[in-house]
Amino acid sequence: MQEKIIVLDFGGQYAHLIANRVRRLGVFTEIHAPSAPVSELAGAKGIIYSGGPASVYAEDAPDYNPEILSLPVPKLGICYGHQLLATQLGGKVQPGTVKEYGIADLQVKDPSCPLLKGIPASSPMWMSHGDRVEVLPQGYRIVASTKDCEIAAVAFDEKKIYGIQFHPEVTHSRYGMQLLDNFIDICGCERNWNMKSYLPLITDKIRREVGDRKVFLLVSGGVDSTVAFVLLNRVLGTERELGLHIDNGMMRLGESKNITDFLKREGMNNLLVVDASHDFLSQLEGITAPEEKRKRIGATFLTVKDKEMAKLHLDFNQWMTAQGTIYPDTIESGGTKNADLIKTHHNRVKEVMDLMEKGMLLEPLADLYKDEVRALGEELGIPHDLVWRHPFPGPGLGVRLLCSDGKGTFETNDSTPGLGEYLQANHIQGRILPVKSVGVQGDGRTYAQPFLLTTPSLDWKACERFSTELVNRFKTINRVIWQVGSVSDEMPVLTEQYATAEHFDELRKFDDICTRFLRENHLYEAIWQMPVVLTPLRSAGKPCIVMRPVNSSEAMTANFAEIDQQLLQGLWQRFMAEGAGSLWYDVTHKPPGTIEWE
Numbered sequence: 001m002q003e004k005i006i007v008l009d010f011g012g013q014y015a016h017l018i019a020n021r022v023r024r025l026g027v028f029t030e031i032h033a034p035s036a037p038v039s040e041l042a043g044a045k046g047i048i049y050s051g052g053p054a055s056v057y058a059e060d061a062p063d064y065n066p067e068i069l070s071l072p073v074p075k076l077g078i079c080y081g082h083q084l085l086a087t088q089l090g091g092k093v094q095p096g097t098v099k100e101y102g103i104a105d106l107q108v109k110d111p112s113c114p115l116l117k118g119i120p121a122s123s124p125m126w127m128s129h130g131d132r133v134e135v136l137p138q139g140y141r142i143v144a145s146t147k148d149c150e151i152a153a154v155a156f157d158e159k160k161i162y163g164i165q166f167h168p169e170v171t172h173s174r175y176g177m178q179l180l181d182n183f184i185d186i187c188g189c190e191r192n193w194n195m196k197s198y199l200p201l202i203t204d205k206i207r208r209e210v211g212d213r214k215v216f217l218l219v220s221g222g223v224d225s226t227v228a229f230v231l232l233n234r235v236l237g238t239e240r241e242l243g244l245h246i247d248n249g250m251m252r253l254g255e256s257k258n259i260t261d262f263l264k265r266e267g268m269n270n271l272l273v274v275d276a277s278h279d280f281l282s283q284l285e286g287i288t289a290p291e292e293k294r295k296r297i298g299a300t301f302l303t304v305k306d307k308e309m310a311k312l313h314l315d316f317n318q319w320m321t322a323q324g325t326i327y328p329d330t331i332e333s334g335g336t337k338n339a340d341l342i343k344t345h346h347n348r349v350k351e352v353m354d355l356m357e358k359g360m361l362l363e364p365l366a367d368l369y370k371d372e373v374r375a376l377g378e379e380l381g382i383p384h385d386l387v388w389r390h391p392f393p394g395p396g397l398g399v400r401l402l403c404s405d406g407k408g409t410f411e412t413n414d415s416t417p418g419l420g421e422y423l424q425a426n427h428i429q430g431r432i433l434p435v436k437s438v439g440v441q442g443d444g445r446t447y448a449q450p451f452l453l454t455t456p457s458l459d460w461k462a463c464e465r466f467s468t469e470l471v472n473r474f475k476t477i478n479r480v481i482w483q484v485g486s487v488s489d490e491m492p493v494l495t496e497q498y499a500t501a502e503h504f505d506e507l508r509k510f511d512d513i514c515t516r517f518l519r520e521n522h523l524y525e526a527i528w529q530m531p532v533v534l535t536p537l538r539s540a541g542k543p544c545i546v547m548r549p550v551n552s553s554e555a556m557t558a559n560f561a562e563i564d565q566q567l568l569q570g571l572w573q574r575f576m577a578e579g580a581g582s583l584w585y586d587v588t589h590k591p592p593g594t595i596e597w598e
Contacts (some may be wrong), residue, residue: 002028002193003027003028003043003190003191003192004027004028004029004030004043004044004045004189005027005028005029005030005044005045005046005047005048005184005187005189005505005522006020006029006030006031006032006041006044006046006047007019007022007029007030007031007032007047007048007050007069007079007244008031008032008033008034008036008047008048008049008050009031009032009033009034010034010049010050010051010052010054010062010080010081010084011050011052011054011062011497012084014050014051014078014169014170014556014557015031015050015051016031016124016369016556017169017369017556017557018050018078018169018180019031020049020169020253020369020371020372020556021104021168021169021176021177021180022048022180023183023193023372024177024191024371024420025177025180025181025184025191025288026190026193026194027189027190027193028189029193030044031393032286033063034049034062034064034065034068035062035064036065036066036068037064037065037067037072038067038068038071039063041068041071041159044071044073045074045187045188045189046073046075046076046183046186046187046189046398047068047072047073047074047075047076047182048075048076048077048078048080048081048183049070049075049076049077049078049080049082049084049085049302050078050079050080051078051079051080051081051128051167051256052079052080052081053080054080055095055130055131056083056084056087056093056131057087057093057094062307062459066088069085069088069089073160073187074160074161074162074186074187075159075160075161075162076115076162076163076183077161077162077163077164078164078166079128079165079166079167079168079302080161080166081163082133082164082165083131083132083133083163085161085163086133086136086137086154086163088142089137089138089139089140089161089490090132090137090138091133091134091135091136091137091140092133092135093131093132093133093134094131094132094134094546095130095131095132096130096131096132096148096149098274098544101470102126102127102468102471102592103124103126103127103172103181103468104124104125104126104127104146104147104148104149104152104166105122105123105124105125105146105147106119106120106122106123106124106125106145106146106152106153106166107121107122107144107145107146108120108122108123108142108143108144108317109142109144109145110141110144110155111131112145112153113143114182114186114332115143115152115153115155115162115164115179115182115183116144116153116179116182117178117182117185118175118178118182119175119178119179120175121492123174123175124172124173124174125146125166125167125168125172125175125176126166126167126170126173126176127146127149127150127165127166127167127172127302127457128167128170128441128526128591130272131467132149132151132165133151133154133163133165134151136151136154137156138299138330139155139156139158139159140154140155140156140163141154141157142154142157146165146166148397149165149486150252151165152164152165152166153165153166155170156491160186160480162183162186163213164179166398168180169557170557170591171552171553171557171558171559172559172589173271173559185437188530194375195372195375195376195378195379198372198376199376199380202231202364202376203235204375205364206231206232206235206236206362206364207236207353208339208371209320209362210236210240210320210362213237213319213320213389214236214241214242214318214319214320215232215240215241215242215319215320215321215322215323215362216241216242216244216299216305216309216314216319216320216321216322217229217232217241217242217243217244217321217323217324218243218244218246218305218321218322218323218324219243219244219245219259219263219271219324220245220246220392220394220396221245221251221255221258221259221323221392222324222376222389222391222392222394223370223373223377223386223387223389223391224326224365224370224373224391225323225324225387226259226263226324226377226382226386227324227365227373227374227377227380227382227387228322228323228324228364228378229241229243229263229268229271230266230268230377230380230382231364231365231376232322232363232364233268233270233378234380238268238269238270239272240299241322242270242271242272243263243268243270243271243272243396244271244272244273244274244305244308245259245260245271245272245273245274246274246276246301246304246305247273247274247275247276247277248276248277248279248280248297248300248301248395248396248500248503249271249276249277249278249280249281249504250277250280250296250297250395250396250397250398250401250499251396251397252392252397252508252510252511252512252515253508253509253512255396256273257390260271260273262386272308274304274308276300277501279300279303279304280300280398281499281500281501282296283296283297283299283300284288284297284398284498284499285294285498285500286498286542287403287497287498287499288403288405288498288535290406290438290598292397292561293395293398293399293403293499293598294398294399294598296393297394297395297398298394298395299594300353301394302321302355305321320360320361320362321355321360321361321362322361322362322363322364323361323363323364324364324365325363325365325366326365326366326368326369326373326543326555328503335461367413369553369555369556370552370553370555371553374387374388383489388525390524390527390528390529390530391529391555393596397504397507397508397511398418398499398533399501399596399597399598400507400511400531400533400534400596400597400598401497401499401504401507401534402435402437402497402534402535402536402598403497403498403499403536403553404494404495404496404497404536404537405496406494406496406497407493407494408434408494410432410433410434410435410436410449410494411432411449411476412431412432413431416474416476418473418474419432419474422469422470422473422573426466427455428453428455428458428466429453429454429455430451430452430453430454430455431451431452431454431491432449432450432451432452432476432477433449433450433451433452433492433535433537434449434492434494434534434537435449435450435494435514435536435537436448436449436477436592437449437450437478437597437598438594438597438598439471439478439479439588439591439592439593439594440590440591440592440593440594441478441591441592445590446474446478447477447478448475448477448479449476449477449479450478450479450480450481451470451474451475451477451479451480451481452480452481452482452483452584453466453480453481453482453483453587454483454486454489455561456483458482458585459565460562463480463482463587464560464587464589465482466480467587467588467589470590471588471592471593475589478592478593479585479586479587479588479593479597480586480587480588481546481585481586481587481588482584482585482587483582483583483584483585484547484565484568484569484571484572484583484584484585485569485572485575485576485583485584486539486544486581486582487539487540487542487576487580487581487582488539488540488580488581488582490539490540490561492535492537492538492539492544492563492581492582493537493538494536494537495536495537495538496536497506497534497536505533505536506534506543507534510532510534510575510580511541512531512547512576513571513574513575514530514547514571515530517567517571517574518530521567523563526561527549527550527551527553527561527563528550528552528553528558528561529549529550529552529558530546530547530548530549530550530561531547531548531595531596531597532545532546532548533545533546533586533597534548535545537582538581539581539582540581541581542579542580542582543579543581544580544582544583544584545575545580545582545583545584546584546585546586546597547583547584547585547586548560548595548596548597549561549563549585549586550590550595552590553596554597556590557587557589557591558595559589559590560586560587560588560589563585568583568585571583
């Protein structure tokens with residue numbers, strides 16, 4: 001039997017990220033509900049209790065099977081999991097006097113603790129919590145602290161139970177992987193899990209699920225759907241799979257042609273291409289709410305798919321619908337029992353869930369993260385340039401074109417207590433902008449306003465500091481951007497902006513400028529992804545654009561990427577020549593800001 005570590009999912013945005021990190025360290029990981037019967041966890045060499053958005057003392061706290069605590073294997077509680085373990089063993093959890101969201105300096109008090117082996121006396125770790133353990137259970141001892149959290153890491157040596165208030169799975173925690181690696185050692189696991197061993201397993205799973213049916217795959221042309229297309233061709237053969245690429249009018253410049261050309265070069269002639277841009281844009285007419293836009297885009301994909309299948313006279317009962325869904329899509333859409341809805345992905349709308357209920361949906365990559373999808377793609381022999389293309393969301397530029405009716409009530413600098421004093425004390429200038437975007441804080445969704453830093457010549461370290469502090473201190477703000485250049489010093493004006501062909505063409509133009517900029521400066525592979533956002537704001541009557549360069553591996557967490565600011569001035573000149581009013585640079589990590597603005 002393959003050795004494994006179990007992750008109990010309490011609904012945290014990072015529950016599946018924990019599993020991903022452990023798998024990257026070479027150990028197979030399964031995710032189970034915390035209410036699972038003990039028999040379901042048989043064979044586990046260790047158990048990790050994930051974080052989550054609830055409070056352990058709340059009436060609506062996630063269901064938990066207390067018998068799991070008696071299993072004689074090492075246990076690690078993270079954030080909510082740490083608080084739950086402490087409560088179960090007789091400790092006490094209360095709301096903290098200081099809520100911590102962001103980097104905290106972890107001070108190791110007992111370097112002999114096996115969980116902290118190899119971790120420096122002082123190191124940055126990511127905090128995201130409001131509650132804290134105030135009273136320790138008998139047998140517990142504190143092994144690490146932060147300035148605002150004395151009980152940041154604990155050990156119950158006799159039972160090999162460990163608890164940490166921070167998140168080691170998040171990339172911002174510099175020695176987080178070392179800590180998880182230490183826990184694997186404590187569990188005594190062998191490290192033999194990789195994509196080479198996974199390929200036979202997923203092959204068998206696909207054949208079992210499909211049976212004697214055929215598969216109709218929606219191919220957006222991004223990394224995920226392309227890997228899924230190649231995988232299904234390999235497993236089922238081209239006679240039992242048909243791919244459909246839908247041009248929804250929200251693709252990048254030349255995207256559909258590039259996708260078709262590549263797949264034909266690779267000998268995959270079982271791909272249909274249809275231009276359905278009118279269908280999508282007509283559904284989005286006058287719509288401004290991000291969630292409604294996502295739902296309509298997702299539903300229209302299926303409507304077009306059904307229309308094309310009917311044209312081909314295909315028997316719906318003999319054809320499963322397939323898509324390249326990966327873990328983050330499911331989790332951010334509230335896809336587990338305890339998870340908070342961050343945003344509905346196009347592949348998790350009601351119509352898709354109905355197909356799943358009927359057993360007519362195939363998602364071969366649904367257990368994988370982006371880094372694992374890339375590894376699988378390379379295992380399948382897909383060319384490097386395609387495997388490492390920048391991720392592109394299924395709704396395309398639809399989630400990068402912010403829509404507005406030009407109205408709304410928004411917070412301002414003057415209406416935000418303490419903001420003026422903060423800016424003055426730190427000798428910086430900026431303003432809260434009259435637009436909103438999606439974020440994620442404390443495992444929950446936020447929908448708040450961005451803050452624009454207008455102080456020139458701020459280095460990236462200063463931007464990171466102010467971004468963290470502004471988001472943590474002011475609930476009005478969930479994202480911070482820095483001004484690369486603007487044609488006006490006046491406050492940008494909110495205007496009407498809808499999902500029209502004209503606005504998508506405008507966004508496509510600036511997106512293409514950014515892509516060419518990255519390639520010309522040999523930055524395309526150095527930066528994991530760079531969404532370009534067209535806001536409904538205007539400076540001197542001209543559009544305000546946001547660039548969002550990030551580095552990540554699995555899309556659940558990300559750091560804003562740092563581009564030489566001298567190069568950015570050249571980019572701004574190109575933007576200005578093409579009619580831009582302002583160019584802004586998103587300096588928000590994920591969390592607290594999602595990668596996409598919608």
